[in-house]
Amino acid sequence: MFKVFSQSDVGLVRKSNEDACRCGVFSQNAAWAVVCDGMGGVNGGNVASSIAVEKISETILTGYRQGMDGDAVRSLIASSIDNANRAVHEMAGTDVTLTGMGTTVVVVVITGGVVHVAHAGDSRAYILTAEGIRRLTTDHSVVQEMLDKGDLTEQQARTHPQKNIITRALGVESSIRIDYSETAAPAGCRVLICTDGLTNYAEEDRISALAEENSGNELTEKLVALAKNAGGGDNITVVVLEDQSE
Numbered sequence: 265m266f267k268v269f270s271q272s273d274v275g276l277v278r279k280s281n282e283d284a285c286r287c288g289v290f291s292q293n294a295a296w297a298v299v300c301d302g303m304g305g306v307n308g309g310n311v312a313s314s315i316a317v318e319k320i321s322e323t324i325l326t327g328y329r330q331g332m333d334g335d336a337v338r339s340l341i342a343s344s345i346d347n348a349n350r351a352v353h354e355m356a357g358t359d360v361t362l363t364g365m366g367t368t369v370v371v372v373v374i375t376g377g378v379v380h381v382a383h384a385g386d387s388r389a390y391i392l393t394a395e396g397i398r399r400l401t402t403d404h405s406v407v408q409e410m411l412d413k414g415d416l417t418e419q420q421a422r423t424h425p426q427k428n429i430i431t432r433a434l435g436v437e438s439s440i441r442i443d444y445s446e447t448a449a450p451a452g453c454r455v456l457i458c459t460d461g462l463t464n465y466a467e468e469d470r471i472s473a474l475a476e477e478n479s480g481n482e483l484t485e486k487l488v489a490l491a492k493n494a495g496g497g498d499n500i501t502v503v504v505l506e507d508q509s510e
Contacts, residue, residue: 266295266374270503271484275461276496282309283459283501284317284367288325294375296324297503298344301368301387301459303433304356308365312352312435316367319348324373334378338444341371341382345434345442352435366433369442370401370457374505379447379455384432384440388463390471391447392454397472400447400455404432427464454479455505458487461498465491479506 268287274280287297298320302309323344332340348369356362368385379400381389386403402408406429410416416424434440449455454475462471466487474486484502491500 265292269481269484271488272501273488281499283499284313286321295505296373299370299457304365308362312365312367316348319351320344337380349434349440366436369434379449382442382444385430387459390456392475405430457503459501461500462491465494
């Protein structure tokens with residue numbers, strides 16, 4: 265039986281929270297979530313992430329049907345992100361103060377024993393099992409490209425001055441390219457979705473250790489506290505989809 269838990273915090277430095285998220289349960293064996301981290305202008309980040317989450321949630325909630333096969337789930341997720349991209353891009357074109365706004369996006373649907381993930385940007389999804397933590401997304405960022413080329417170590421990447429520059433975002437262009445994956449969801453697994461306000465301040469092994477000791481709301485609260493204790497220089501959003509069937 266799936267349950268979902270979420271926390272979003274402004275952090276210790278920012279004046280407003282440009283993250284947005286929604287999540288829910290379709291049935292005992294199916295759940296969904298979307299996390300966005302907005303960017304652009306004084307109000308652009310807030311607007312972009314809010315519109316994206318609203319449009320994606322609306323499409324998924326109206327389009328999901330029990331028993332959908334993998335292709336249908338993929339199509340539904342892609343449609344939800346396309347709808348959101350169009351809405352954000354069109355809004356940016358109507359208000360000069362919102363020009364260039366955009367947002368990262370991670371959408372997860374767990375159904376039929378499979379975790380479906382689509383994303384653009386540097387917000388992340390992880391699966392947590394008895395074997396530990398495994399990342400399900402690869403950042404679309406300048407620093408990730410440098411890592412892939414071997415120009416940086418993981419340690420250097422954490423403090424690199426360009427670590428916040430992303431190479432893909434929802435709403436910036438008239439169309440969006442997403443990465444999509446499917447991963448088996450073993451009984452008792454948990455899926456963690458988060459913005460870089462967590463991962464820029466918390467090592468994956470520390471996240472995994474907290475997940476071993478905590479669950480549900482306690483886990484989301486402790487992950488937010490972990491990021492804040494390490495500096496809290498960004499908004500922090502954490503969603504956990506938890507299979508409690510074991």
